[in-house]
Amino acid sequence: MELNENARVDTSQVDDRRGSGGGGGMGIPIPIGGGRGGIVGIIIAVLVALVGGGFGLNAATNGGGDEQGDNTSLEQKCSAQDALKQLDCRNALYVNSIQAYWRTAMPEAFGEQYRPSKTVFFSQNVSTACGAADSGVGPFYCPADDLVYIDLTFYKLLADQLGAEGEFAQPYVLAHEYGHHVQDLLGTEAQMRRQQQRDPQSANALAVKLELQADCYAGAWAKNATGTADDKGQKIFKSITEQDISQAIDTAEKIGDDAIQQRSGRPVNPDEFTHGSSEQRKQWFTKGFTTGDPKSCDTFGSGA
Numbered sequence: 249m250e251l252n253e254n255a256r257v258d259t260s261q262v263d264d265r266r267g268s269g270g271g272g273g274m275g276i277p278i279p280i281g282g283g284r285g286g287i288v289g290i291i292i293a294v295l296v297a298l299v300g301g302g303f304g305l306n307a308a309t310n311g312g313g314d315e316q317g318d319n320t321s322l323e324q325k326c327s328a329q330d331a332l333k334q335l336d337c338r339n340a341l342y343v344n345s346i347q348a349y350w351r352t353a354m355p356e357a358f359g360e361q362y363r364p365s366k367t368v369f370f371s372q373n374v375s376t377a378c379g380a381a382d383s384g385v386g387p388f389y390c391p392a393d394d395l396v397y398i399d400l401t402f403y404k405l406l407a408d409q410l411g412a413e414g415e416f417a418q419p420y421v422l423a424h425e426y427g428h429h430v431q432d433l434l435g436t437e438a439q440m441r442r443q444q445q446r447d448p449q450s451a452n453a454l455a456v457k458l459e460l461q462a463d464c465y466a467g468a469w470a471k472n473a474t475g476t477a478d479d480k481g482q483k484i485f486k487s488i489t490e491q492d493i494s495q496a497i498d499t500a501e502k503i504g505d506d507a508i509q510q511r512s513g514r515p516v517n518p519d520e521f522t523h524g525s526s527e528q529r530k531q532w533f534t535k536g537f538t539t540g541d542p543k544s545c546d547t548f549g550s551g552a
């Protein structure tokens with residue numbers, strides 16, 4: 249994967265709330281020498297909620313979601329010449345690419361206007377309209393305030409503890425979260441919740457379909473990402489290689505529910521799946537990537 253160093257990072261699409269609480273430092277408390285149970289516990293906490301649409305959040309709303317970070321320093325940093333050497337500027341550019349894609353893809357595929365949404369960078373903890381959250385829940389989308397939330401130190405955990413390495417895992421994770429935003433805009437998410445209420449026994453299976461569809465949407469973005477441009481028309485990606493795509497697929501596999509259950513030493517139990525098995529996640533990401541068409545992501549359809 250190569251980014252175009254001339255692409256302009258639009259930091260107005262992110263809300264930098266790092267350092268506005270939580271005290272900076274290392275975001276994710278990784279217990280060193282804290283016993284295997286501790287590490288496994290954190291991995292499970294992260295993975296259960298990973299790219300998880302905010303299901304694991306504390307439902308008690310504490311008035312969050314209306315906070316605004318200070319983007320001034322990020323804006324300066326990301327307009328510097330070697331901005332793309334910085335993790336946060338690169339991630340802001342990934343967000344730009346994903347949203348540029350949906351601006352055209354959503355009307356094309358579904359006949360509806362795309363409404364942009366910001367990604368909140370936070371460290372350690374954050375208050376959202378879906379409740380208070382800490383880094384342990386992993387990146388998530390909150391349908392109540394339409395925002396994507398991520399503590400960027402999550403990527404280190406993804407690489408170190410889950411073995412999902414490679415830069416392309418990062419835009420994959422973000423594209424999955426924006427997939428949830430698209431589901432929110434299209435009403436798919438609300439429809440799924442109503443179905444869950446009517447049929448509580450299928451609640452997990454329905455949640456899995458929503459997750460797999462977000463994976464498929466991420467694949468559709470990946471296919472079209474090299475066609476995305478900044479607001480001056482400069483291409484964002486110079487190239488995306490087959491290796492990048494295998495990295496994304498590898499990440500999707502590593503965070504499948506069965507892989508998580510196996511890592512945690514528990515027997516694999518499909519009834520507890522909330523995100524789909526490794527094979528399913530891989531399969532749906534690949535479907536989106538192969539077709540490049542979000543309409544093909546009909547995980548709720550009869551053939552799924």
Ligand SMILES: [Zn+2]
Nearest residue numbers: 299300301459
């Ligand atoms: Zn998700």
